Amino acid sequence: MAKLAGVSIATASKALNNQPQVRAETRAKVIQAAEALSFSPNTLAQGLITQRSGTVGLLTSDLEGRFSIPILMGAEDAFGSDQTSVFLCDARGDNLRERHHLRALLSRRVDGLIVVGARPDARPSLGELPVPVIYAYSPSDNPADLSLVTDNVGGGRLAVDHLIRHGRRRIAHITGDPSYGAAQDRARGALDRLAQEGLPLAGDQVWFGAWSEAWGRGATRMLLQRDPGIDAIFAGSDEIARGVLDVLHQEKLAVPAQVAVIGFDNWNILAVNARPPLTTIDMNLEELGRLAAQRLFAAIDGTLGSGIETIGPRLITRESTAPLD
Amino acid sequence: MAKLAGVSIATASKALNNQPQVRAETRAKVIQAAEALSFSPNTLAQGLITQRSGTVGLLTSDLEGRFSIPILMGAEDAFGSDQTSVFLCDARGDNLRERHHLRALLSRRVDGLIVVGARPDARPSLGELPVPVIYAYSPSDNPADLSLVTDNVGGGRLAVDHLIRHGRRRIAHITGDPSYGAAQDRARGALDRLAQEGLPLAGDQVWFGAWSEAWGRGATRMLLQRDPGIDAIFAGSDEIARGVLDVLHQEKLAVPAQVAVIGFDNWNILAVNARPPLTTIDMNLEELGRLAAQRLFAAIDGTLGSGIETIGPRLITRESTAPLD
DNA sequence: TTGTATGCGTTATCAA
DNA sequence: TTGATAACGCATACAA
Numbered sequence: 001m002a003k004l005a006g007v008s009i010a011t012a013s014k015a016l017n018n019q020p021q022v023r024a025e026t027r028a029k030v031i032q033a034a035e036a037l038s039f040s041p042n043t044l045a046q047g048l049i050t051q052r053s054g055t056v057g058l059l060t061s062d063l064e065g066r067f068s069i070p071i072l073m074g075a076e077d078a079f080g081s082d083q084t085s086v087f088l089c090d091a092r093g094d095n096l097r098e099r100h101h102l103r104a105l106l107s108r109r110v111d112g113l114i115v116v117g118a119r120p121d122a123r124p125s126l127g128e129l130p131v132p133v134i135y136a137y138s139p140s141d142n143p144a145d146l147s148l149v150t151d152n153v154g155g156g157r158l159a160v161d162h163l164i165r166h167g168r169r170r171i172a173h174i175t176g177d178p179s180y181g182a183a184q185d186r187a188r189g190a191l192d193r194l195a196q197e198g199l200p201l202a203g204d205q206v207w208f209g210a211w212s213e214a215w216g217r218g219a220t221r222m223l224l225q226r227d228p229g230i231d232a233i234f235a236g237s238d239e240i241a242r243g244v245l246d247v248l249h250q251e252k253l254a255v256p257a258q259v260a261v262i263g264f265d266n267w268n269i270l271a272v273n274a275r276p277p278l279t280t281i282d283m284n285l286e287e288l289g290r291l292a293a294q295r296l297f298a299a300i301d302g303t304l305g306s307g308i309e310t311i312g313p314r315l316i317t318r319e320s321t322a323p324l325d
Numbered sequence: 326m327a328k329l330a331g332v333s334i335a336t337a338s339k340a341l342n343n344q345p346q347v348r349a350e351t352r353a354k355v356i357q358a359a360e361a362l363s364f365s366p367n368t369l370a371q372g373l374i375t376q377r378s379g380t381v382g383l384l385t386s387d388l389e390g391r392f393s394i395p396i397l398m399g400a401e402d403a404f405g406s407d408q409t410s411v412f413l414c415d416a417r418g419d420n421l422r423e424r425h426h427l428r429a430l431l432s433r434r435v436d437g438l439i440v441v442g443a444r445p446d447a448r449p450s451l452g453e454l455p456v457p458v459i460y461a462y463s464p465s466d467n468p469a470d471l472s473l474v475t476d477n478v479g480g481g482r483l484a485v486d487h488l489i490r491h492g493r494r495r496i497a498h499i500t501g502d503p504s505y506g507a508a509q510d511r512a513r514g515a516l517d518r519l520a521q522e523g524l525p526l527a528g529d530q531v532w533f534g535a536w537s538e539a540w541g542r543g544a545t546r547m548l549l550q551r552d553p554g555i556d557a558i559f560a561g562s563d564e565i566a567r568g569v570l571d572v573l574h575q576e577k578l579a580v581p582a583q584v585a586v587i588g589f590d591n592w593n594i595l596a597v598n599a600r601p602p603l604t605t606i607d608m609n610l611e612e613l614g615r616l617a618a619q620r621l622f623a624a625i626d627g628t629l630g631s632g633i634e635t636i637g638p639r640l641i642t643r644e645s646t647a648p649l650d
Numbered sequence: 651t652t653g654t655a656t657g658c659g660t661t662a663t664c665a666a
Numbered sequence: 667t668t669g670a671t672a673a674c675g676c677a678t679a680c681a682a
Binding site for chain 1: 668
C-alpha cells in the first residue's frame with residue numbers, strides 16, 4: 001500500500017487528489033511512493049462514494065458497427081478518455097439480448113446510456129430508467145425522450161443543390177428501401193430543392209428499391225432506358241452509387257463529364273475506392289456522438305431535454321461530380 | 326431498500342443469491358420486494374468484495390472497427406452478456422492515448438485485457454500488467470505474451486487450393502503492401518500450394534502494391550499484358566479483388582467462366598455486392614474473439630499461456646469461382 | 651432460519 | 667497540516 005511509505009491513508013488520498021490542505025513535501029513523498037508501487041486508485045470504490053461510476057453504456061443494434069463506431073469515437077472525444085469509459089454492447093436486433101445488456105449496464109451503475117438503433121427510424125423507447133438516456137441515429141418512439149438524429153431531408157437537399165450548382169438540369173434519384181424513413185426524407189429533400197429551382201425530376205419517379213449495389217445497377221439500367229438524357233444521378237447511399245457507376249461505365253457514359261454521380265453516407269471503403277472517387281453526403285456521425293456525450297454529461301447533474309434534435313449533413317466533394325461545361 | 330420489505334440486509338442478500346440457508350417463503354418475499362423496487366444489485370460494491378469487476382477491456386487501434394467488431398462480438402458471446410461487459414477503447418494509433426486508456430481500464434479493475442492492433446504484424450508488448458492480457462489479430466513482440474492470430478499462410482494455401490480443385494492452372498496473385506506480414510504470408514501459402522501441384526505462378530511474380538481497389542485495377546492491367554492467358558486471380562483482399570473484377574469486365578473477360586477470382590477477408594459489403602459475388606477467405610475473427618475470451622476467462626484463476634496461437638481460415642464460396650469445363 | 655458485525659478501497663468530516 | 671473514523675452497498679463468517 002502506498003501508505004506504507006510514510007503517512008496515513010487519509011493524507012495519501014488528499015495528496016493524490018491535490019487537496020490544498022497538505023504540505024508540498026508530504027505530497028511529493030506520497031506521489032513518489034504511488035509511482036514506485038504503480039498504484040492506481042480503485043475507481044469502483046470511488047464510485048461507491050461519489051455515486052458516479054464514470055462509465056456510460058452504448059447500446060447498439062447495428063451489427064456491423066457502421067454507425068456505432070463513429071458515434072463511439074465522437075463520444076470518447078467529448079468525454080475524455082481519462083474521465084469516462086464506454087461499455088459497448090451489441091443487442092444484434094434481439095429484444096431479449098437488449099434487456100440482458102440493459103440489466104448488466106444498470107447494475108454496473110453507468111452514469112448514462114446512448115442507444116443506437118439499427119436503422120434511422122423510430123425505435124421503441126426503453127421507458128423510465130434511473131439514468132439519462134439519449135437515442136442516437138434512431139429516434140425513440142416516445143417524444144418525452146431525447147433523440148439525436150441526422151437531417152436526411154437536409155442531406156437530400158444538399159446533394160441536389162450541389163448538382164444544380166454544377167449546372168445539372170436533368171437529375172434523377174435512385175434510392176433504397178421505401179419503408180425506411182431515411183429514404184423518404186432524402187427523396188423529399190431532393191424534390192424540394194428541384195421544385196425550388198423549377199426543375200422536374202428526371203426519370204419520372206424516385207426509384208425506390210433496396211440498399212444494394214445490385215439495385216443501383218438495375219435501377220440505372222431502367223432509368224437509362226426511360227430517360228437517356230440525364231446528366232446527374234443522386235444515389236441514396238454509397239452502395240447504390242457504386243452500382244450506378246458500374247452501369248454508367250458499361251454504357252460508356254463518362255463520369256462526371258456526361259453524368260455526375262453523388263452518393264450518401266461517405267462510407268470510405270466504398271466512396272474513396274470508387275472509379276472515380278465519389279462525391280457524397282456525410283451524416284456527421286462523429287459530431288452526433290460528440291453531441292450525445294455532451295448532452296449526457298449535462299444531463300447527469302441537470303435535467304435532460306426531450307424531443308428530436310437534428311445534426312446537419314456535410315458535402316464531401318470528390319471527382320464524381322464536376323461543373324458541366 | 327429492498328430490506329424495507331421485511332427482513333435484514335443479510336438475509337436479503339442470501340435470498341437474492343439463492344443461498345440454500347433461507348426459507349422459501351422468505352425468499353419469495355424478498356424477490357417480490359426487489360421486483361417492486363426494481364432493485365438492481367450494485368456490481369461496483371460486489372466487485373469491491375469479490376475483487377472481480379466482471380469487466381474486460383478491449384483496447385484497439387483499428388479505426389474503422391473492421392477487425393475489432395467481430396472480435397468484440399465473439400468475446401461477448403463467450404463471456405455471456407450478463408456475466409461480463411466489455412469496455413471498448415480506441416487508441417487511434419496514438420501511443421499516448423493508448424497509455425491513457427490503459428490507465429483508465431486498470432483503475433476500473435478490469436479482469437483482463439484484449440489488445441487488437443491496427444495491422445496483422447507484431448506490435449509492442451504492454452509489458453507486465455496486473456491482469457492477464459491477450460493480443461488478438463496483431464501478435465505481441467514479446468514471446469512471453471499470449472497472442473492469437475489468423476493463419477495467413479493457411480489462408481493463401483486454401484485460396485489456391487480451391488482454384489486448383491476447380492481446374493485452374495494459370496493462377497496469378499495480386500496483393501497489398503509488401504511490408505505487411507500478412508501479404509507475405511498469404512503469398513507464401515499460395516506459392517506453397519502451387520509448388521505442391523507443380524504449377525508455376527502465372528504473371529511471373531507476386532504483384533505486391535497497396536490494399537486498394539486502384540491497385541487491384543492497375544495490377545490487373547499489367548498482369549493481363551504480361552500474361553493474357555491466366556485463368557484465375559487470387560487477390561490478397563476483397564478490396565483488391567473488386568479492382569480486379571472491374572478491369573476484367575472492361576476487358577470483356579467472363580468471371581468465372583474465363584477467369585476465376587477469389588478474395589480475402591470476407592468483408593460483406595464488398596464481397597456480397599460484387600459482380601459476381603465474391604468467393605473469399607474468411608479469417609474467422611469472431612472465432613478468434615471467442616477464443617480470446619475463453620483464454621482470458623481461464624487465465625483469470627489459472628495462469629496464462631504464452632506464444633502465438635493460430636486460428637484457421639474458412640473458405641466462403643460464392644459465384645466468382647466455378648469449375649473450369 | 652435469520653440477524654449482527656466486519657471489511658472491500660476510497661473520500662469526507664471532523665478532531666487533534 | 668495530519669490522522670482517526672464513518673460512510674458507500676454489498677457478501678460473508680459467525681452468533682443468535
